């Protein structure tokens with residue numbers, strides 16, 4: 001009898017611990033497989049000496065730490081500027097960059113210093129799942145994307161076990177697309193029923209490619225536009241609209257008066273004089289050691305970047321950087337194969353936002369961070385704020401994938417039927433309209449740019465109204481002001497009027 005009771009107790013324990021929420025062998029029948037959100041760069045803090053008295057968060061860098069490092073080099077820095085000694089200036093900058101970021105550097109095997117870790121990485125917990133609930137997958141952005149792929153594989157298995165579902169949905173933001181690319185390349189798409197890529201640098205981003213080739217430039221038009229495009233997203237609190245409008249006017253006036261040109265010329269001279277040393281002694285030894293950052297370099301820049309960044313010709317770091325080239329080269333085929341097998345796919349990217357104003361390729365249309373052509377897997381795009389060339393437009397045979405503003409031709413994308421474009425959408429900015437599209441993607445049987453009446457292939461983001469509208473034609477400041485008569489939009493209208501006048 002005793003034996004029987006203990007056997008029974010054992011059975012109960014095994015039964016209960018195998019799957020806390022479900023009877024053994026029984027799955028969840030809610031009909032909605034769980035969502036795993038694969039976060040962007042910086043999704044988790046990176047810390048030096050975690051748990052010790054000397055603990056310091058290195059990423060995202062905290063302002064106090066930044067300022068204390070700046071304070072240390074300030075005397076040297078100001079003296080260098082005063083006596084115009086670029087050698088001294090670059091030494092001070094090198095010291096500053098290294099004191100802020102130096103400990104983030106990886107070794108020649110692509111491994112972190114032992115005391116620099118991401119101590120708060122999530123493990124899936126609980127079985128709560130549904131359209132408004134996701135499991136957050138985070139990672140140390142510096143490391144090899146295939147290491148994240150291995151962890152994501154375990155994470156997916158744990159989520160499946162916790163929820164009693166045999167598949168999951170992957171929603172990837174920005175660098176999450178890098179993790180996805182490595183994952184699909186190594187593990188395939190088994191057990192995945194939906195893939196969403198939101199502003200993902202699937203084929204890289206020009207800012208990384210150009211920076212890793214040393215092509216840095218400060219240009220007044222791009223600097224002004226970058227500021228102007230960022231203004232509507234400022235959280236200034238009181239009198240938002242008035243401050244935004246005033247800043248916009250100020251930027252445009254400064255550019256008109258040549259002030260910004262002057263600042264840029266000074267910056268360019270500085271880059272020319274001090275750039276080599278800052279690159280060689282600070283930027284290359286820190287960021288050049290991170291396979292995660294290498295994953296942003298587009299194929300067309302890669303060979304030059306290997307030379308410029310002095311990537312070692314062998315060893316762990318070399319192997320990890322090169323391994324990811326396969327993930328990037330295969331992402332188009334991997335997604336096509338997944339779609340063919342019934343995986344529902346939504347790739348969505350922004351366009352017509354001025355990109356980071358530090359690289360020579362500042363005309364490349366983007367969401368401000370990731371170029372539209374790389375996020376969309378191959379769209380042909382006009383320069384930022386411009387339509388495609390007349391000669392290109394007149395040669396297009398299939399106009400089904402041409403945007404109504406003539407800025408984007410999506411026919412060359414890897415998956416044109418599954419790729420959406422949002423004009424004036426800043427990189428990964430929250431937007432309730434776009435979230436609504438994601439919900440449709442996750443709950444519909446048929447997912448393509450023709451599936452949802454409200455969400456055509458080309459949309460325009462309205463940040464103030466927190467929604468998107470179908471693009472019907474070229475950007476029109478008058479129409480924008482009529483729809484939303486704010487002070488900022490009035491200033492925009494006024495300036496576009498003057499610009500038109502000067503152009504004519």
Ligand SMILES: [Zn+2]
Pocket residue numbers: 028029030031032033129163165
């Ligand atoms: Zn369920």
